[in-house]
Amino acid sequence: MGNGPGRDAASRTGETERRFRRDAPHPAHPLGNRHNAQQRNRCFVSIQQTGPAAPHTTRPRTGAGARHGASPLPHVAGLSPLPVDLAAMLDALPVGVALLDTDCTIRLMNRALETLTGFTTAEVRGIPCRHALRASICLHRCPLRRPLTTASGVTVATASGAHYDLADDGERSPTPQAQEGDILNRHRRRIPVRMSMAPLRDADGRVVGWLHAVEDLTLVRELEEKTAKGEAFGPLVGRSVAMERVFQALPAVAQNDTPLLVTGETGTGKDTLAEAVHKASSRAREPFVKASLSSLPEFLAESELFGHRKGAFPGADENKPGRFRMAQGGTLYLTEIGDLPLSIQGRLLAFLDEGVIYPVGATEPASCDVRLVVATNRDPEQLVAEGRLREDLFRRLSAVRLHLPPLRERGEDIEFLLNHFMGHFAARLKKTVRGCSGKALRTLLDYPFPGNVRELRNIAEYAVTLCHGETVMPAHLPAYLFQAKAEARRAERERRAGRALSPQSPLSPLSPLADNEQSAAQQGMPGDAAEPLARASVSDLERRLIADALHRTGNRRGEAAELLGWGRSTLWRKMKQYGMC
C-alpha cells in the first residue's frame, strides 16, 4: 500500500487520521488480481486538520465551516491531482448521505440529509445515528444490529459500538440492503424514506465505518396514493373514463353560479355530488340545504320550499322561512325535480328569472340569493315529453348539466370502489379485512348493481361486518347476489338450449323472467343478450323482495322500506316503476 496517487496526495497534505477506501478487496483474497488492477483507481478519504483555508478547497469555506463547526474537513485524495472536498462532493448528491464510524455515530451528513433531518453535521457529529436520523427501522430493524457472519464463519458484532473486522468477508460481504420506513425530523414531520447501508473499508479491507444513504420517498408515496385513490372530488371517487369526464368538469361547474341539473340513476351519488359542488364553490361557507319534497302534498311542499306568512292558511300560526330562505347565500338542493307539482315548478321558474320568491300568503316578493341544484333519477327529456317537467324550467336548468353514470358503466370502478369502501369500513369497524377472494370478487363483478354505488357500499359494509379474517369470502356476501346470479345463469342455460318456454316450464308462469322470455319470443326479439336477461332477473328479484317485505309488514311501507334497507322514497319509486302502487 502507499504507492498510489491517493497515498501521495495524502502524504502531501499530511493527513493521518482516517482512510475510507471503496472497492478494495483484501490482498489475500481470491480476487486479488482484480484488486491489483484496481490499485490505480483507489481514492482515499482523509481528514484535513483545521487551520487556514487549504489551497485545494473546492468551495467557499463559509458554508461548510458553518455547518461542520470547527471539526476537521475530510477530503478525497486520488481523484484528481489535488484532494477534493468530500463534503462538497456529497452535497452534490440528490439523496441524503451520512458517514458513520464503527460505533454508528455520525461523522458527516450531506446537505440533502441535513435538510431531511433538520440537523446540521456540527450539531449531531459524534452522537449515535439513531438519535439524529430517528428512523422507524433504527430501534428494531437496523441492519447494523444484525450479527454479520463472515466468510470464515465468524459472527461479528452489532452496532453496539464494538469494533469488528470484516477482512475475511472481502467481496462476499452482504450487498447493501435497502429498507423502507420513515424518519421523524426536527420539525416533527414524518418523512417516508428508503435507507441503505454500505460498509466503508480501510486499505486492508477492514470495516472502518458505514455509508448510510437516505432517500426521501414523499413524492413517490404521494404518487402511489394518488394512483391508488384514483381521481376524487370531495367524497366522490373513481378512476373510470366515465367518471374522469365528470371530475374534469366539476371544478368549473362548482365555480359557476348558474343552476345545475344532476341526472343519474338511484344510488349513483347525486346528493354527494351536489354537496361536493357546494363545498367547492364560493358559497361553501354558507348553508347547503337539501329538500326532498316528493312525498309531501302540494300545499305543504310549497310552504316547505318558499315558506309562509302567519295566517296564510289554517295552522300557520307564525311566519316560516322555508328552505329557500334557510339556504340564503348558499345552495338549495332539490332531490327529485320530476316529482314537484307543476305549480311549484312555475314558482321555481320565477325565482330563476327574477331572483325572488313569494312565500305562501305574502303579497310582497322576497329576494333570495341561492344557487339552485336539482336532481332527477329519470331522463329529464322524457319527463318533459310526459308533461311532468315544464319545458321552460328544464331549459333553464339544463344550462349546466352533469350526468353520473350507473356503476355498471363504470368498468374498473366496481373493484376500485369495493376496495375503497371495504378499507373505509374495516377502519371504522377496526377489522383487518384486506380484500376479496377470487370467487367473491367474480360474484360481485357479475352483479349488475341496480342500486349502484349505494348498493355496493352496503354490500361492502355487510361483508366487512361479517368477515372476521383478512379476506372476504362468498359466505360473507348477501345471499341475494347468488340468487340473482343463479337465476341469470338458469335463464342463460334455457336460452342456449333453445327451448321455447312451455306451460310445463320449470319457471313459474307467474315469473317475470318467464314473462320476459315469452314476450321476447313473441315479439321476435333476438333475446340473446345476457345482460338484459340478467337485469330482468334483478328487477324480478326486486319486485319479489318488495312484495315479500310488504307482506311481512302488513303493507306498511315505512317498515317495508326499513326492512329492505331503502329509503321510503326509493321504495315508493320502485313500486311505481314495477306497477305495484
Place this chain on the structure above:
Amino acid sequence: MPATLLIPLYRDEIAPRFDLAGEALLVHLDADGAELSRSSVLLAHASSEELCRIALEEKVRAVICNGIDDEFWQYLRWKRIEVIDNVMGPADEAIARFRADVLRPGDILFHRSEP
C-alpha cells in the same frame, strides 16, 4: 410546585422516537425540584397514544423526549403539558438539567466521541 416528568426510554437514553419507545420513566419531583421517586412503565406495544394516556393519567407536567410527531406534540401542549423535544442524551442528564431549569428543546447531552 410538585411535578412529574415523563421520559420515553431506550435503554438508559431518551428514546429516539416517542412513538417507538417501549418503556417510559416517570420522575416525581417535589416543590423544590428535588427528586422524590422514579417509576418505570413497560408498554405492551410502543404507542404514542398510550404514552399520552399515561401522561394525562399521571398528571405529568413535562415530557422530555427526542423525536415526536407534530400531532402528539400539539395534543400534549393542548393538554397543558410542557413538551421538551429534540433532546438527545442520557435520561439522567436530562433530569438533572430539568431540575436545574436549564433543559431546552434541542439540547444534545451526549458526550461526543472523537474519531
